[in-house]
Amino acid sequence: MKKIKKSCYGFSLMAFSVVLAGCGGNGDANENPGETDVEAGDLEGETITVAVTEGDIGQFNAWEARSDEFTEETGIEVEFIGIPYENLLDRITAEGISGDGTFDLVTYLDIMGPSISQFLEPLNEYAERDDYDFERFPDSTMNLSTFNDNVISLPARANVQMMFYREDVFEDLNLDTPESWEDVEEAGREITENTELSAITPYYQVGNNGQNLYMWTSYLWSNGGDIFDEDMRPVFDSEEGIEATERYINLLEEDLAPDGSVTFGEQDARTHFRQGNSAMWIGWWWVYSEFNNPEAAAEEVSGNVNFATVPMWEGKGGSSNVSSFPIGMMEGSQNKDAAWEFLKWLTDPELEKSVVGDALREESPSDQFSTDISQTENLRDEELNDLLDDFFLTGAEGFEEAQTLPQFEHWPQVSDAISRAISDMATGASVEERLTEAAEEVESLMEDNGYYE
Amino acid sequence: MEGKYFKYLLLAPALIIVGVTTLLPLIRSFWISLHDWNLTQSVELGEFVALDNYVQAFSDAVFWNSVQVTLIFTLSTVVITISAGIAVAILLSKDKLHLSYLRAVLIIPFALSPALVGYSWRFMLNPDYGLFANIIGFLIPPLADVVWLGHPTTAMAALVSVAVWIWLPFMSLMFISGLMGMPKEVFEAAKIDGANAVQTLFRITIPMLQPIILIASILMTMFAIKQFDPIVTLTSGGPGNSTEVLNFMIYNTSFRYFDMGYGAALGYILAIMTVGFVLLYMRKLVKGGEWN
Numbered sequence: 001m002k003k004i005k006k007s008c009y010g011f012s013l014m015a016f017s018v019v020l021a022g023c024g025g026n027g028d029a030n031e032n033p034g035e036t037d038v039e040a041g042d043l044e045g046e047t048i049t050v051a052v053t054e055g056d057i058g059q060f061n062a063w064e065a066r067s068d069e070f071t072e073e074t075g076i077e078v079e080f081i082g083i084p085y086e087n088l089l090d091r092i093t094a095e096g097i098s099g100d101g102t103f104d105l106v107t108y109l110d111i112m113g114p115s116i117s118q119f120l121e122p123l124n125e126y127a128e129r130d131d132y133d134f135e136r137f138p139d140s141t142m143n144l145s146t147f148n149d150n151v152i153s154l155p156a157r158a159n160v161q162m163m164f165y166r167e168d169v170f171e172d173l174n175l176d177t178p179e180s181w182e183d184v185e186e187a188g189r190e191i192t193e194n195t196e197l198s199a200i201t202p203y204y205q206v207g208n209n210g211q212n213l214y215m216w217t218s219y220l221w222s223n224g225g226d227i228f229d230e231d232m233r234p235v236f237d238s239e240e241g242i243e244a245t246e247r248y249i250n251l252l253e254e255d256l257a258p259d260g261s262v263t264f265g266e267q268d269a270r271t272h273f274r275q276g277n278s279a280m281w282i283g284w285w286w287v288y289s290e291f292n293n294p295e296a297a298a299e300e301v302s303g304n305v306n307f308a309t310v311p312m313w314e315g316k317g318g319s320s321n322v323s324s325f326p327i328g329m330m331e332g333s334q335n336k337d338a339a340w341e342f343l344k345w346l347t348d349p350e351l352e353k354s355v356v357g358d359a360l361r362e363e364s365p366s367d368q369f370s371t372d373i374s375q376t377e378n379l380r381d382e383e384l385n386d387l388l389d390d391f392f393l394t395g396a397e398g399f400e401e402a403q404t405l406p407q408f409e410h411w412p413q414v415s416d417a418i419s420r421a422i423s424d425m426a427t428g429a430s431v432e433e434r435l436t437e438a439a440e441e442v443e444s445l446m447e448d449n450g451y452y453e
Numbered sequence: 454m455e456g457k458y459f460k461y462l463l464l465a466p467a468l469i470i471v472g473v474t475t476l477l478p479l480i481r482s483f484w485i486s487l488h489d490w491n492l493t494q495s496v497e498l499g500e501f502v503a504l505d506n507y508v509q510a511f512s513d514a515v516f517w518n519s520v521q522v523t524l525i526f527t528l529s530t531v532v533i534t535i536s537a538g539i540a541v542a543i544l545l546s547k548d549k550l551h552l553s554y555l556r557a558v559l560i561i562p563f564a565l566s567p568a569l570v571g572y573s574w575r576f577m578l579n580p581d582y583g584l585f586a587n588i589i590g591f592l593i594p595p596l597a598d599v600v601w602l603g604h605p606t607t608a609m610a611a612l613v614s615v616a617v618w619i620w621l622p623f624m625s626l627m628f629i630s631g632l633m634g635m636p637k638e639v640f641e642a643a644k645i646d647g648a649n650a651v652q653t654l655f656r657i658t659i660p661m662l663q664p665i666i667l668i669a670s671i672l673m674t675m676f677a678i679k680q681f682d683p684i685v686t687l688t689s690g691g692p693g694n695s696t697e698v699l700n701f702m703i704y705n706t707s708f709r710y711f712d713m714g715y716g717a718a719l720g721y722i723l724a725i726m727t728v729g730f731v732l733l734y735m736r737k738l739v740k741g742g743e744w745n
Binding site: 097258265420423 | 491492493494495496514575579580581582598600602603604605685689690691692693694705708709710711
């Protein structure tokens with residue numbers, strides 16, 4: 001009996017110790033970021049971890065496969081860790097709070113930036129030390145990586161919106177490539193009258209991190225409207241905003257868009273187009289290869305999809321959206337210099353050109369297929385453009401003309417308020433009334449959070 | 454020491470584990486709900502604001518919309534699931550071989566991941582290629598063009614249907630076990646006394662099932678209030694915010710907007726609602742000493 005008691009006391013003590021240990025603090029992070037003069041060779045033997053999203057993304061697969069070359073050059077080992085996209089923000093936040101340096105580098109969607117910027121290491125001093133030029137990236141994507149004048153990540157993966165259309169359908173009906181929204185509507189009427197297809201597949205569904213804002217903002221910005229004025233007052237319910245939104249919603253009322261698009265997120269809409277149910281789609285450029293892949297698209301779609309810039313508003317102008325999936329360094333990283341070396345290597349324009357060039361020439365494995373170009377020099381590269389019918393040049397125009405969604409702490413709330421309004425308007429609410437209501441909601445939110453004097 | 458305190462010592466590891474994993478987080482989250490803490494600004498707890506977060510909730514139109522949606526969703530789901538569960542149980546509670554196979558098959562929807570169920574239903578209700586949408590359109594042609602997830606009422610109906618589909622098997626099995634355990638003599642006596650099937654159902658079966666109905670209702674209410682995955686995957690709270698339950702609002706507030714103080718306060722309000730429901734059931738359904 002005494003033995004049992006002794007064991008029990010011992011177990012209790014152990015349990016208590018475990019609890020206490022669990023409440024303990026973390027180790028220290030590196031100090032003096034970017035201030036040391038480090039040669040890559042000095043870092044031999046260090047291992048850095050890179051968190052990327054799961055989903056068999058060709059560009060990330062190519063990074064991982066080619067990271068062996070980096071290890072050979074520097075002696076720094078690189079370990080890639082896949083995280084489901086749905087958990088990405090939670091994981092980065094959890095790692096940021098713990099500060100234990102599990103991840104040295106993380107990839108994230110730009111809209112997560114305001115939430116996680118406090119956990120990311122500013123890169124300005126590193127760049128200054130090594131003469132790294134941020135101007136290799138278009139301004140539009142660099143803006144998405146900059147907070148309070150600090151560059152917190154590099155937009156090594158960036159997307160611009162483009163219009164994709166069924167070239168075979170347009171040729172059969174003698175239609176020109178749409179350059180304006182009016183062209184879209186006119187071509188749409190021809191298409192719906194003469195084929196079984198919907199003209200275009202928008203995506204009006206609420207949620208999904210505000211996906212239904214992207215096409216709406218293309219209408220809004222091209223009509224000279226905006227979400228906020230310079231004092232951060234909501235102005236999307238202005239005359240231009242109402243006109244642009246009515247036109248966007250009118251795609252449904254004119255039967256140019258399928259009724260189901262009120263329940264479509266971006267992926268549903270893309271699938272709808274890929275299945276051969278519609279003739280036009282506006283979205284991120286990375287899907288181009290998917291549309292023309294016989295294994296990923298319907299027989300009549302594959303090989304028949306062409307691209308153009310996002311349509312303009314007649315007599316006013318055009319504007320598309322950009323989105324980035326940048327890579328940043330965790331503030332809690334214990335291997336910051338090694339991580340910076342890897343960032344420099346990863347964003348070498350030659351590496352990017354090589355990944356995409358090899359993919360287009362079918363010289364790399366299919367799981368490394370990528371058409372993701374993020375650097376200005378490569379967007380205008382003749383060799384790459386020859387390989388893909390000036391696709392990157394068209395993308396370059398988009399990147400230059402593009403505007404970006406605002407990036408500030410309360411943007412997710414604002415985005416959700418507008419997203420709900422778009423969904424409501426698509427399902428029958430009055431555009432003017434609902435837009436005004438959403439603007440009032442946003443103004444109240446901004447006021448409550450101290451954005452106005 | 455000998456014997457007197459030994460039992461407490463034996464309990465100590467369990468108490469410590471429960472305390473650290475349950476009580477501490479509960480106390481901590483209540484403490485957080487009394488602070489203005491936005492995780493995007495700092496990882497440190499913000500200013501103490503007493504009950505401001507609770508006051509904010511009661512003046513927030515989005516909150517009241519979520520409360521209304523939660524009540525409609527919960528009540529509809531509980532009433533339909535319990536009623537259908539009893540009906541299914543009556544059909545399947547006979548002691549026959551082929552019914553025992555059916556009872557085994559019945560559990561399949563419950564075994565599937567709720568998120569997967571939400572996605573599956575989303576596909577099946579797709580107006581272009583959805584199985585359900587096409588079947589409904591074939592059987593009832595005027596409904597052929599209805600976009601089920603595109604209108605607040607039909608989206609809520611779809612959401613309730615999914616929740617019922619998920620939980621019906623579990624509830625049915627509870628009622629089946631209750632029915633199969635009932636003494637046969639009571640039913641034989643009723644038959645001899647000339648009671649018909651309806652009288653037997655309402656005068657004997659359901660009263661005798663009352664303790665199980667009570668437990669099932671409490672469980673189902675808690676399950677419905679906690680329902681999250683199928684809502685995210687099926688409607689994402691839309692159209693607009695017509696299916697945004699309180700649980701989903703808490704998720705957005707805490708883990709998308711990182712407004713931890715307000716999120717914690719909303720969490721406590723939801724917990725209070727759940728406890729309120731449970732107390733209501735116990736008062737309404739159980740009188741005196743029947744609750745045992």
